[in-house]
Amino acid sequence: MNLFSWLSFLFCVVAASASVTIPSRTVEKRESTSFVSTDGPDFVVNGSTLRYIGTNLYWLPALNTNEDIWYTLGNISAVGIKVIRVWAFNDVDTIPVNGTWFQLIQNGTLSINEGPNGLQKLDTVIEMAEQQGLYVILSLTNNWYPLPLLNNAIAPINSSLFTRDVTLGTNNSLPRNYLSNDYGGMDLYVRQFGLDTHDQFYTNETILNSFLNYTTQVVQRYVNRTSIFSWELANDARCNSTLAASPNCTTETITTWHATVAAHVKSIDPNHLVSSGNQGFMCMDCPKLYPLNPAPPPAQPSASPAPGRKRRSLPQPFTKEKLLKDRAESRRRNREASKRAGTLIENGVRIRGRWVSTAERRQDSQDVGAAFDGSYGVDSQDILNIPEIGFGTFQFFPDQQSYGPADQNLAPIDQTISEGVDWITSQAQSSAAVGKPVTLTGFGLVTQENAPFFIPFNMTTAPYATPQSQATGQSNSTYGVTVQQQASAYTTWLNSGIAAGLNGIMQYQWGQSNLTAVTGTTISPSTTQESPDQSTTGESSSPDETGESPNDGYSTSGDDGEVQQVLGNAVQQIGSVG
Ligand SMILES: *[C@@H]1O[C@H](CO)[C@@H](O)[C@H](O)[C@H]1NC(C)=O
Ligand SMILES: *[C@@H]1O[C@H](CO)[C@@H](O)[C@H](O)[C@H]1NC(C)=O
Ligand SMILES: *[C@@H]1O[C@H](CO)[C@@H](O)[C@H](O)[C@H]1NC(C)=O
Ligand SMILES: *[C@@H]1O[C@H](CO)[C@@H](O)[C@H](O)[C@H]1NC(C)=O
Ligand SMILES: *[C@@H]1O[C@H](CO)[C@@H](O)[C@H](O)[C@H]1NC(C)=O
Ligand SMILES: *[C@@H]1O[C@H](CO)[C@@H](O)[C@H](O)[C@H]1NC(C)=O
Ligand SMILES: *[C@@H]1O[C@H](CO)[C@@H](O)[C@H](O)[C@H]1NC(C)=O
Ligand SMILES: *[C@@H]1O[C@H](CO)[C@@H](O)[C@H](O)[C@H]1NC(C)=O
Ligand SMILES: *[C@@H]1O[C@H](CO)[C@@H](O)[C@H](O)[C@H]1NC(C)=O
Ligand SMILES: *[C@@H]1O[C@H](CO)[C@@H](O)[C@H](O)[C@H]1NC(C)=O
Ligand SMILES: *[C@@H]1O[C@H](CO)[C@@H](O)[C@H](O)[C@H]1NC(C)=O
Ligand SMILES: *[C@@H]1O[C@H](CO)[C@@H](O)[C@H](O)[C@H]1NC(C)=O
Numbered sequence: 001m002n003l004f005s006w007l008s009f010l011f012c013v014v015a016a017s018a019s020v021t022i023p024s025r026t027v028e029k030r031e032s033t034s035f036v037s038t039d040g041p042d043f044v045v046n047g048s049t050l051r052y053i054g055t056n057l058y059w060l061p062a063l064n065t066n067e068d069i070w071y072t073l074g075n076i077s078a079v080g081i082k083v084i085r086v087w088a089f090n091d092v093d094t095i096p097v098n099g100t101w102f103q104l105i106q107n108g109t110l111s112i113n114e115g116p117n118g119l120q121k122l123d124t125v126i127e128m129a130e131q132q133g134l135y136v137i138l139s140l141t142n143n144w145y146p147l148p149l150l151n152n153a154i155a156p157i158n159s160s161l162f163t164r165d166v167t168l169g170t171n172n173s174l175p176r177n178y179l180s181n182d183y184g185g186m187d188l189y190v191r192q193f194g195l196d197t198h199d200q201f202y203t204n205e206t207i208l209n210s211f212l213n214y215t216t217q218v219v220q221r222y223v224n225r226t227s228i229f230s231w232e233l234a235n236d237a238r239c240n241s242t243l244a245a246s247p248n249c250t251t252e253t254i255t256t257w258h259a260t261v262a263a264h265v266k267s268i269d270p271n272h273l274v275s276s277g278n279q280g281f282m283c284m285d286c287p288k289l290y291p292l293n294p295a296p297p298p299a300q301p302s303a304s305p306a307p308g309r310k311r312r313s314l315p316q317p318f319t320k321e322k323l324l325k326d327r328a329e330s331r332r333r334n335r336e337a338s339k340r341a342g343t344l345i346e347n348g349v350r351i352r353g354r355w356v357s358t359a360e361r362r363q364d365s366q367d368v369g370a371a372f373d374g375s376y377g378v379d380s381q382d383i384l385n386i387p388e389i390g391f392g393t394f395q396f397f398p399d400q401q402s403y404g405p406a407d408q409n410l411a412p413i414d415q416t417i418s419e420g421v422d423w424i425t426s427q428a429q430s431s432a433a434v435g436k437p438v439t440l441t442g443f444g445l446v447t448q449e450n451a452p453f454f455i456p457f458n459m460t461t462a463p464y465a466t467p468q469s470q471a472t473g474q475s476n477s478t479y480g481v482t483v484q485q486q487a488s489a490y491t492t493w494l495n496s497g498i499a500a501g502l503n504g505i506m507q508y509q510w511g512q513s514n515l516t517a518v519t520g521t522t523i524s525p526s527t528t529q530e531s532p533d534q535s536t537t538g539e540s541s542s543p544d545e546t547g548e549s550p551n552d553g554y555s556t557s558g559d560d561g562e563v564q565q566v567l568g569n570a571v572q573q574i575g576s577v578g
Contacts, residue, residue, distance in 0.1 A: 032046055032047040033045075033046070034046055034226045035226055035271045035272060036050065036135060036228075036229050036230070036272070036273060037273065037390075038273065038390050038391060038436060038437055040435055040436075041431075041432070041435060041436065041437050041438075041501070041503070042437060042503065043391070043437055043503050043504070050082070050503075051498075051503050051504065051574050051575075052081075052082035052083045052135075052503075052504045052505075052574065053080065053081055053082065053083075053494070053504075053505055053506070053507075053567055053570045053571045053574055054081055054082065054083035054084060054085065054137075054504055054505065054506035054507070055076060055081055055084055055085075055506055055507050055508075055509065055510045055567070056084070056085045056441075056442050056506055056507070056508040056509040056510065057072070057076075057084060057085075057086060057509060057510040057512075057549070058085070058086060058087040058139075058180045058183070058509070059087075059177060059178075059522055059549060059550050060072065060084070060086050060125050061086065061087070061088075061090070061100055061121040061122050061124075061125050062090070062099065062100045062121070062177045062521070062522040062523075063515060063516070063522070063523060064515070064516040064517070064518045064521055064523055065516045066124055066128075067516070068512075068515045068516050068523075069124055069125060069128055070128050070132075071512075071514070072510070072512045072515075072549075073128050073129060073132045073134060074132060075512060076132075076134065076510060077132045077133060077134055079564050079567055079568050079571065080567075080568055080571030080572075080575075081134070081567065081571065082133075082134065082135060083134065083135045083136070083137060083229050083504060083506065084129070084134055084135070084136055084137070084510075085136075085137040085139065085232070085441060085442070085506055086125060086136055086137070086138060086139070087138075087139050087142070087180070087183050087235075088102075088122060088138035088139055088140055088218055089102060089103070089139065089140055089141050089142065089183055089184060089185065089214070090102040090103070090177065090183045090184060091103045091104075091105050091183065091184020091185060091188045091189075092104055092105070092184060093105060093106055093184075093188060093191075093192055094106070096176060096520075097520055098518065098519065098520035098521050099117065099175075099176055099177060099520060099521040099522060100117050100118070100121050100177065100521075100522075101113055101117065101118065102118055102119055102122070103184070103214055105184065105188055105189060105192045105210075106192060107192060107194075108192060108193050108194065108206075110210050110213065110214065112214065112217050119217075119218070119221065122138075122218075122221075123221070126222055126225050126227055126228065127227075129227045130225065130226065130227035134227065135227055135228070135229035136227055136228055136229055137229045137230050137232050137275070137441070138218070138222075138228060138230075138231060138232060139232040139233075139234065139235045139277055140211075140214075140215055140218065140231060140232065140233055140234060140261075141184075141185045141186055141211065141233075141234045141235070142180070142181065142183060142184070142185030142186065142234065142235045142236070143185065143186055143198075143234060143235060143236040143237050143238055143241050144180075144181035144185065144187075144235070144236065144241055144242070144457045144458055145181055145182070145183075145184060145185045145186065145187040145188050145241070145242070146181060146242040146458060146459060146460045147242070147460075174460075175520070175521060175522050175523075175524045176521075176522065177521075177522040177550075178522055178550045178552075179455055179460065179550065179552055180235075180457065180509075180552060181457050181458070181459075181460070182460075185234075185235075186198060186201040186234070186237075186241060187201070187241050187242060187243045189201055189207050189210065189211065190207070190243055191243075193206060193207050193210075195207070196243065197243060197244060197245060197246040197249075198239065198240055198241040198243040198244060198245050198249075199239055199245045199246055199248065199249035199253055199377075200246070202237075202249075202253050202254065202256075202257040203248075203253060203257075208257075208260070211261070212261065212264050215261065215264065215265060215268075216264075216268055219231060219265055219268045219269045220268055220269070222269075222272075223268070223269045223271055223272075224271065228272050229272075229273070230272060230273040230274060230275045230390060230391070231265050231269070231272055231273070231274050231275070232274075232275045232276070232277035232393070232441075233258060233261050233262065233265070233274065233275070233276055233277055234276070234277050234278075235277050236277065236278065236279050236395070236457065237254055237257070237258070237276070237277065237278050237378070238254065238278070238279070238281070238376040238377050238378050239253065239254065239376060239377030239378075240376070240377070241458070242458055245377065249377050250286075250374075250377060251283050251286045251374050251377055251378060251379040251382065252286075252287065252289060253377065254278075254377050254378055254379075254383070255289050255290070255379060255382045255383050255386070256289065258276055258383045258386055258389065259289070259290075259386045259388070262274045262386055262388035262389055263388050265388070266388045273390030273391060274388055274389055274390055275389065275390060275391055275392075275393050275439075275441075276380070276383050276384070276389060276392075276393050277393050277441065278378050278380055278383060278393060278394070279376075279378065279380075279394060279395045279401070280371075280380045280392075280393065280394020280395060280423075280427050280430075281370075281371050281372070281374075281375075281376045281378040281379075281380055282318075282371065282372045282374075282378075282379065282380055282381060282426070282430060283372070283373060283374030283378070283379040283382075284318070284319060284320045284323070284368070284372060284373075285320070285373070285374070286374045286379050286382070288379070288382050288385075289382055290382050290383075290385035290386055290387075291385075292317060292381075292385060292433055292434065317433050318381070318426065318429040318430040318432075318433050320368055320372075322429070323368055323372060323426060324366070324368070326422065326425060326426065327404065327405070327422065330407075330418060330421070330422050330425075331407050331409075334407055334409070334410055334414070334418050335407075335409055338409065338410055338411075338414065343410075343411055343414065344409055344410075345408070345409050345410065345411065368404075369402065369403075369404050369405065370402065371401065371402065371403045371404065371423075372404075372426075380392065380393075380394065380430065381430050381431075381433065381434060384430075384431060384434045384436055384438075385434050389436075390436065390437075391436050391437040391438060391439060391503070392427070392430075392431040392434070392436055392437065392438035392439065393438075393439055393440075393441045394423075394427045394438070394439075394440055394441070395440065395441055395442045395443065395508075396420050396423055396424070396440060396442075396443040396493070397442070397443065397444060397457075397508075398416045398419055398420065398445065399444075399445065399446045399454070399456070399553075400456045400457060403419050403420075403422070403423045404419060404422055404423070406419065413481060413485050413489070416445070416481075416489065417488070417489045417492050417493070420443070420489065420492070420493045420496070421492065421493065421496045424440070424493065424496050424497050424500055424502065425496070425500055427440075427500075427502075428500035428501055428502060432501075437503040437504075438501075438502055438503060439502060439503055439504035439505070439506070440493075440497055440502055440504070440505045440506060441504075441506050442506055442507075442508035442509075443490075443493060443505075443506075443507060443508060444507065444508040444509065444553075444554035445481055445485075445486050445489050445490070446479065446480045446481070446553045446554065447480045447481055447482065447483055447485075447486050447559070448479070448480035448481065448482060449473065449474075449480070449483065449558060449559070450480060450551065450553045450554065450555065450558075451464045451465075451469075451479040451480040451553070452464060452465040452466070452469035452470045452473060452474075453465070453470065453473070453551045453552060453553050453555075454479070454480070454552065454553025454554075455552045455553060462553070464479040464480075473558065483559050483560075483562055486559075486562070486563070487562050487563065487565075487566050490507065490563060490566045490567075491566050491569070491570075493505075494566070494567075494569075494570040494573070495570075495573065498570070498573055498574050505570070505574075507556075507563065507567060508554050509552070509554050509555055509556075510549065510555070510556060511548065511549055511551065511555035511556040511557030511558070511559075512548070512549040512557070513546070513548050513549075513557060514546050515546060515547050515548065515549060516545075516546065516547075517545045517546055517547035522550065523547040523548075523549070524547065525545045525547065526547060
């Protein structure tokens with residue numbers, strides 16, 4: 001057994017014996033509705049529990065044909081995946097010549113595109129998902145929108161706006177909507193309303209009303225559709241973006257916004273769950289707007305345990321002390337395991353793996369770190385305890401964030417795998433205290449093959465790309481893990497998540513080939529496939545030209561089905577535990 005299959009095994013044992021108490025419950029109170037609902041820590045559909053493996057494909061409504069959408073959903077469904085996560089926003093400040101867009105936000109006025117390249121694309125996605133037996137999590141806006149540079153690289157006016165060069169023919173000329181952070185969102189509202197700090201999106205009444213207006217239009221459209229899994233209020237809401245936060249922004253700012261928007265969505269659509277979409281950052285010491293109430297509700301005759309069943313044990317709050325204790329225990333386990341595997345690195349020796357980007361990850365052992373101290377302005381537990389929020393969400397992207405101190409005695413890949421296992425364990429404990437389901441809405445690890453394409457959420461250029469490497473997809477950079485290491489990490493995280501009682505786990509992101517390419521859209525004809533003849537005659541979009549779905553460094557295209565295999569195994573695993 002290698003280090004991490006051993007750890008994974010150990011984790012299952014630990015999780016099963018100690019870390020998460022699943023409260024017992026009665027079956028009778030479950031509603032038999034074909035909308036997804038919750039019962040304590042479970043998702044329920046038609047009276048049965050639902051646990052799922054999922055994937056992300058923010059670009060689905062931007063595909064050029066209905067056949068492309070149909071085949072993509074068919075390929076996903078064939079793996080056994082049950083839930084997908086898609087952007088239900090596509091804001092522009094100028095109407096694009098080609099391609100999909102949903103809302104024009106221009107100088108403080110808004111209009112929604114209900115045409116065939118507008119919300120009708122989303123209608124198709126929802127309808128086809130229903131036909132293929134898939135559920136869709138729809139995100140309503142994005143924290144991230146770094147501005148692209150327009151032709152010939154106008155220097156950014158404000159240095160806090162990070163930019164991408166979209167000059168045609170340059171290495172960075174990615175089509176619109178190629179990146180997940182290129183669909184408009186919070187900072188587009190802020191700029192087009194003439195304001196300048198990111199958190200004004202959350203606090204300015206005019207912007208809030210405009211966003212609620214968009215939300216109403218989209219939510220009302222699908223009130224009766226059973227294929228909506230949940231309304232996700234925002235991808236990764238936090239105080240800062242590429243527009244900086246004002247000093248006023250705190251966890252209370254973000255929690256208050258969630259409470260307002262969640263109540264609004266529920267008032268329009270009582271049929272569907274509402275989720276946050278935040279990354280799961282915690283703040284154990286922050287003041288709470290929705291404090292955990294440890295007092296049990298008054299006993300109801302129907303809720304009393306059946307004879308012989310254990311009474312529901314009170315959830316333990318997840319505290320700083322518990323986190324530090326868990327970390328010490330994790331370090332002890334890891335050392336033990338790596339000693340057995342013969343991979344332990346002796347104290348003081350640091351072997352820097354090929355893909356580690358920073359040596360700054362070691363932290364004081366009493367310091368819980370930015371993911372737990374409210375630095376991002378997010379208190380995921382306070383958000384989860386808002387009555388209208390149905391279930392918890394978190395994400396895991398170790399190439400872009402630190403989630404805790406690295407154990408310098410482990411090899412870098414083992415540090416990262418361990419970091420993920422610890423993050424999952426903390427999330428399971430934090431949500432168990434609230435008593436609602438919890439899901440991992442996105443996780444990913446960048447491989448060497450994908451390194452030339454890797455673009456972090458707050459950027460528009462690939463930091464490890466050379467012009468040649470991006471054109472060929474063959475990286476000579478020293479960044480990224482091998483496909484084998486990726487598969488092993490994904491397997492460990494999926495197994496750990498299943499063992500810890502996560503209700504849903506979604507990989508980021510799906511890769512689909514054989515898509516219809518049209519010039520000026522997300523799936524554009526590849527310039528490398530074009531013959532000189534075609535480019536001179538302007539026939540660059542002949543009907544049989546095909547393309548790949550976007551790759552921001554996490555796509556499964558080109559891994560020979562390795563990740564699909566891992567996801568398929570996880571589908572069996574999560575199915576077998578019910
Ligand atoms: C739930 O029941 C409805 C109505 O019988 C049915 O159409 C739907 O497919 C069921 N959903 C699941 C997930 O079983
Ligand atoms: C998968 O997608 C391809 C197109 O890329 C399509 O030909 C095939 O039918 C799809 N498979 C399923 C099961 O839908
Ligand atoms: C933006 O709107 C304001 C107020 O409605 C108006 O005075 C101004 O001329 C507009 N600017 C542009 C560029 O349209
Ligand atoms: C609300 O949305 C509708 C439909 O797109 C639009 O006509 C209206 O101008 C919007 N109102 C505000 C205040 O944004
Ligand atoms: C909110 O935004 C509107 C529109 O730009 C602006 O007129 C108003 O002054 C802002 N309100 C506050 C309190 O800043
Ligand atoms: C949803 O269904 C309800 C009850 O059947 C109906 O009253 C309502 O008009 C429907 N809404 C939409 C948007 O179709
Ligand atoms: C921050 O708060 C102060 C005091 O309430 C207020 O005057 C100021 O306008 C706020 N700034 C922003 C950007 O919201
Ligand atoms: C936002 O970013 C600034 C630097 O741009 C930093 O000083 C501040 O602490 C950050 N605030 C939050 C809440 O993330
Ligand atoms: C993006 O986020 C990472 C991690 O927080 C940070 O190191 C980097 O400076 C950020 N880049 C931009 C352009 O904001
Ligand atoms: C990577 O490829 C680029 C472009 O071909 C080349 O200039 C560079 O020297 C290569 N770097 C290494 C470390 O091989
Ligand atoms: C590619 O997609 C087309 C329809 O869009 C389908 O007819 C064809 O069989 C697909 N080819 C492959 C290799 O999947
Ligand atoms: C829009 O699409 C047409 C037809 O594919 C193409 O000729 C044109 O160049 C595209 N325009 C832009 C701005 O991409």
